[in-house]
Amino acid sequence: xxxxxxxxxxxxxxxxxxxxxxxxxxxxxxxxxxxxxxxxxxxxxxxxxxxxxxxxxxxxxxxxxxxxxxxxxxxxxxxxxxxxxxxxxxxxxxxxxxxxxxxxxxxxxxxxx
Amino acid sequence: xxxxxxxxxxxxxxxxxxxxxxxxxxxxxxxxxxxxxxxxxxxxxxxxxxxxxxxxxxxxxxxxxxxxxxxxxxxxxxxxxxxxxxxxxxxxxxxxxxxxxxxxxxxxxxx
Numbered sequence: 141x142x143x144x145x146x147x148x149x150x151x152x153x154x155x156x157x158x159x160x161x162x163x164x165x166x167x168x169x170x171x172x173x174x175x176x177x178x179x180x181x182x183x184x185x186x187x188x189x190x191x192x193x194x195x196x197x198x199x200x201x202x203x204x205x206x207x208x209x210x211x212x213x214x215x216x217x218x219x220x221x222x223x224x225x226x227x228x229x230x231x232x233x234x235x236x237x238x239x240x241x242x243x244x245x246x247x248x249x250x251x252x253x
Numbered sequence: 254x255x256x257x258x259x260x261x262x263x264x265x266x267x268x269x270x271x272x273x274x275x276x277x278x279x280x281x282x283x284x285x286x287x288x289x290x291x292x293x294x295x296x297x298x299x300x301x302x303x304x305x306x307x308x309x310x311x312x313x314x315x316x317x318x319x320x321x322x323x324x325x326x327x328x329x330x331x332x333x334x335x336x337x338x339x340x341x342x343x344x345x346x347x348x349x350x351x352x353x354x355x356x357x358x359x360x361x362x363x364x
Contacts, residue, residue, distance in 0.1 A: 171350060180261070180357075181356055182257075182354030182357050183354045185353070188349055188351065196351070231296060241299045241342065241344075241352065242352060243299075245296060246296050247296050
């Protein structure tokens with residue numbers, strides 16, 4: 141149990157469909173991060189929230205992507221009109237205290253066919 | 254140039270060997286540094302933080318050289334269970350707290 145929960149663990153979708161992922165971070169952590177990881181690469185930053193405010197978005201986050209954190213607790217990441225290039229592991233993270241890095245959720249593995 | 258660069262490997266070593274991984278980062282303003290371990294199809298997990306004074310955790314030793322913008326990880330007496338991908342990670346220390354990951358170095362320990 142990492143303390144960060146993500147749902148679903150796996151998602152297979154047809155190209156052009158919309159998908160939504162959910163992240164429940166460690167409770168009472170104000171910040172929440174979304175990353176994407178493709179095969180053979182390290183995780184790449186997508187966006188982050190401070191409470192309910194989305195404060196930074198990567199250029200990787202095209203206009204087909206939208207993220208929300210409506211009550212400053214859980215977050216959702218939606219991808220509209222999925223493309224095969226969206227196939228990746230989508231990771232959510234809560235920051236640690238001080239100099240202790242992040243705790244990641246188990247991720248949602250998306251396959252677009 | 255990538256912000257954090259690692260040799261992807263793979264490094265294939267026998268059990269009991271000592272193996273070292275290196276990493277360079279481009280932003281001299283980087284403030285904190287980590288090594289993460291990632292098993293196949295799993296999420297990254299924090300292995301250890303890295304300090305200029307060097308730090309050790311059992312068989313693992315991490316070192317930071319700020320002048321050269323270079324980070325290292327040494328694994329002594331490697332075990333089969335050490336087989337994984339090791340990610341070098343940098344925090345720029347900005348207000349975002351954003352972490353920048355290297356590509357990862359794959360280690361395979363053979364019996």
